[in-house]
Amino acid sequence: xxxxxxxxxxxxxxxxxxxxxxxxxxxxxxxxxxxxxxxxxxxxxxxxxxxxxxxxxxxxxxxxxxxxxxxxxxxxxxxxxxxxxxxxxxxxxxxxxxxxxxxxxxxxxxxxxxxxxxxxxxxxxxxxxxxxxxxxxxxxxxxxxxxxxxxxxxxxxxxxxxxxxxxxxxxxxxxxxxxxxxxxxxxxxxxxxxxxxxxxxxxxxxxxxxxxxxxxxxxxxxxxxxxxxxxxxxxxxxxxxxxxxxxxxxxxxxxxxxxxxxxxxxxxxxxxxxxxxxxxxxxxxxxxxxxxxxxxxxxxxxxxxxxxxxxxxxxxxxxxxxxxxxxxxxxxxxxxxxxxx
Numbered sequence: 001x002x003x004x005x006x007x008x009x010x011x012x013x014x015x016x017x018x019x020x021x022x023x024x025x026x027x028x029x030x031x032x033x034x035x036x037x038x039x040x041x042x043x044x045x046x047x048x049x050x051x052x053x054x055x056x057x058x059x060x061x062x063x064x065x066x067x068x069x070x071x072x073x074x075x076x077x078x079x080x081x082x083x084x085x086x087x088x089x090x091x092x093x094x095x096x097x098x099x100x101x102x103x104x105x106x107x108x109x110x111x112x113x114x115x116x117x118x119x120x121x122x123x124x125x126x127x128x129x130x131x132x133x134x135x136x137x138x139x140x141x142x143x144x145x146x147x148x149x150x151x152x153x154x155x156x157x158x159x160x161x162x163x164x165x166x167x168x169x170x171x172x173x174x175x176x177x178x179x180x181x182x183x184x185x186x187x188x189x190x191x192x193x194x195x196x197x198x199x200x201x202x203x204x205x206x207x208x209x210x211x212x213x214x215x216x217x218x219x220x221x222x223x224x225x226x227x228x229x230x231x232x233x234x235x236x237x238x239x240x241x242x243x244x245x246x247x248x249x250x251x252x253x254x255x256x257x258x259x260x261x262x263x264x265x266x267x268x269x270x271x272x273x274x275x276x277x278x279x280x281x282x283x284x285x286x287x288x289x290x291x292x293x294x295x296x297x298x299x300x301x302x303x304x305x306x307x308x309x310x311x312x313x314x315x316x317x318x319x320x321x322x323x324x325x326x327x328x329x330x331x332x333x334x335x336x337x338x339x340x341x
Contacts, residue, residue: 007236008049011085015043021078032061056139063140069179072147073186079152081159090222093215098207109233126207130198162212167202171195241276249291255315259284293329300338
């Protein structure tokens, strides 16, 4: 498994929906969080971020605990549009369902999609071909993953249209499972199994109709934030080690923080982290001091705190050590720098 899959980079909005669903199934949070390293308090914190690996563990726990043939269909239906955080705002403000689905497809890295969805006009119908992304294995199995997809997608389209929705027809490439009769109950449309490819069918007019909450300005404002999130996730997925280290340092509430501690957060050994930083022409010491300087500049510019307090925030043992380092970094003393403001 690659490093980025262990990085907590995704919003935790979905955890609220999972907690609600599992509560109705009779399970406590500590049961479905087992093995994730997430605490119950994390569910109450809007700033909590979750890794792809942690989501996979949660899905496996849900599947294991509920032990119901139709769990994928029921679980997917519980994952409404709010699971995508800020992206939800961009989708609801889109002009049409087609535009919203296109936006979701363009931001697949934010929604952790394991599927490629390719729409194609077919008479007065839209044919959406569904295939697995080869780079992302399913956390449980193929049937569970497809059931979650079709059930959650139908629910989210319903949320966008603010009116009851079901696909016109669903064709699936895998053989009918033993619980195949549950499909029509949850999907509300004819289901065909054992087809050459998996396809979702819906009327073209549904894709082109104006969404009730369409708002171009709101959509653009939300997309600007989502694009920044995309850049952040992209850097992690490409293994930008400088960015990874700097981000972890920024998340640290107390300094100093050792290379060993940070390497553990990045799920790698001290030696590997040191070697990767060296390969891009930097070191942990250099990035750590850059982080200290950023904190110092902000504190000196925006507060009237004494140097001893700022020194402690920056990870120094006393004001004298901080003063010496700041002079080395900037060719001026903290007092001289503060005097400019």
